[in-house]
Amino acid sequence: MSFEPPLTNKADQDETDELRPKFNADGLIAAIAQDADTNEILMLAWMNEAALRATLETGRATYWSRSRQELWVKGETSGHTQEVVEVLVDCDQDAVLLKVRQTGAACHTGRKACFYRTIDPKTLRLSQS
Amino acid sequence: MSFEPPLTNKADQDETDELRPKFNADGLIAAIAQDADTNEILMLAWMNEAALRATLETGRATYWSRSRQELWVKGETSGHTQEVVEVLVDCDQDAVLLKVRQTGAACHTGRKACFYRTIDPKTLRLSQS
Numbered sequence: 001m002s003f004e005p006p007l008t009n010k011a012d013q014d015e016t017d018e019l020r021p022k023f024n025a026d027g028l029i030a031a032i033a034q035d036a037d038t039n040e041i042l043m044l045a046w047m048n049e050a051a052l053r054a055t056l057e058t059g060r061a062t063y064w065s066r067s068r069q070e071l072w073v074k075g076e077t078s079g080h081t082q083e084v085v086e087v088l089v090d091c092d093q094d095a096v097l098l099k100v101r102q103t104g105a106a107c108h109t110g111r112k113a114c115f116y117r118t119i120d121p122k123t124l125r126l127s128q129s
Numbered sequence: 130m131s132f133e134p135p136l137t138n139k140a141d142q143d144e145t146d147e148l149r150p151k152f153n154a155d156g157l158i159a160a161i162a163q164d165a166d167t168n169e170i171l172m173l174a175w176m177n178e179a180a181l182r183a184t185l186e187t188g189r190a191t192y193w194s195r196s197r198q199e200l201w202v203k204g205e206t207s208g209h210t211q212e213v214v215e216v217l218v219d220c221d222q223d224a225v226l227l228k229v230r231q232t233g234a235a236c237h238t239g240r241k242a243c244f245y246r247t248i249d250p251k252t253l254r255l256s257q258s
Contacts, residue, residue, distance in 0.1 A: 003253075014238050017246075019253040030159055030173055039168035044159055044224040056250040089255065090243040091236055095173040097244045107220055109143050114219040115226045117146075121185040124132075124148040126218065 003049060006093060014091045021052060022094040028064060029094055031055075033106060035113075036085040036099040042106035043114040045072075052096065059084045061098055080104035132178060135222060143220045150181060151223040157193060158223055160184075162235060164242075165214040165228040171235035172243040174203075176225065188213045190227055209233035 006022040007013040013020065023029050029052065033042040045063040047055065051071055054062040061082035065072040075081030082100035089096050107114040117126040135151040136142040142149065152158050158181065162171040174192040176184065180200055183191040190211035194201040204210030211229040218225050236243040246255035 017255045017257075019248055019255060032161055032170060032173065034170060041161060041163060041170070041226055044161065044219060056248065056253070059250070087248045087250065088244040088258075089246050089248055090173060091238055091240075091245075095243075096248075097170055109220055111220075114224075115217040116220075117218050119148055119185065119216045119218060119225075121188070121216065124185070126146045126148060128146075129217075 003052075010092065013093060019089065020093055021049075021089065021096070022092060023049065024094070028066075029096060031061075031063060031096045031098060033061060033082060033098045033100050033102075036101055040113055041115055042082075042100070042102055042112070045074075047096065055084060055098070056087060061100055075103065078104065078108075080106065082106070132181075139221065142222060148218065149222055150178075150218065150225075151221060152178065153223070157195075158225060160190075160192060160225045160227060162190060162211060162227045162229050162231075165230055169242055170244055171211075171229070171231055171241070174201075181225065184213060184227070185216060190229055204232065207233065207237075209235065211235070 004020045006020045021029050027048050028046045031045050031047045048064040051062045051064045061074040063072045081103045084098055084100055086099040117128055133149045135149045150158050156177050157175045160174050160176045177193040180191045180193045190203040192201045210232045213227055213229055215228040246257055
């Protein structure tokens with residue numbers, strides 16, 4: 001079953017109380033995972049329609065792996081699952097925000113979160129925090 | 130001047146201390162803006178190379194407007210600027226996280242942040258928080 005399409009009037013899309021996700025040309029929507037307790041941003045990933053539906057139905061964060069081109073139940077292999085506390089959608093509904101309880105590391109490098117390097121604006125070097 | 134290209138070895142890209150942003154086929158990278166004080170997620174937008182460079186050079190969040198197809202200095206028209214406190218990059222460098230001090234509303238609807246609706250997983254209705 002497909003989701004309802006986005007409303008053509010932008011202001012209506014901003015204010016509707018209906019879920020009408022706006023997938024991009026590749027059929028994807030951006031998904032930010034944020035730690036529900038600390039508000040730390042854990043990762044940014046992508047969902048297709050099936051991933052968004054699975055996330056809502058199972059309460060377990062499920063993404064679309066662009067590299068593997070397959071549905072990706074987060075932590076299915078690693079055990080590093082994300083229990084979904086809340087899912088929010090942005091104004092034009094082309095991005096979702098998952099508030100999650102993360103088991104273990106969110107990042108495939110073994111770090112808690114993917115955003116572990118800060119850019120020095122002068123030198124453009126990265127430093128790990 | 131262009132940024133250095135991403136490293137072909139994925140593990141090297143994850144660990145390098147060089148800024149090597151990975152732009153998508155449209156030349157864009159996802160940018161999350163987070164309130165530096167409250168950690169609230171304000172918005173998700175896009176940057177091309179010029180926008181990322183301008184953000185780093187000016188300390189004022191600058192995005193690429195996909196609808197207008199032009200560089201978008203956040204708040205240039207509305208006054209709702211974002212002073213950049215810190216810019217982080219994720220593991221594979223295809224997303225950046227801006228920690229910002231937001232003046233006024235981040236969302237074009239006049240709300241503080243764009244993620245103002247929660248999805249009810251059972252009914253798929255949105256409720257405003």
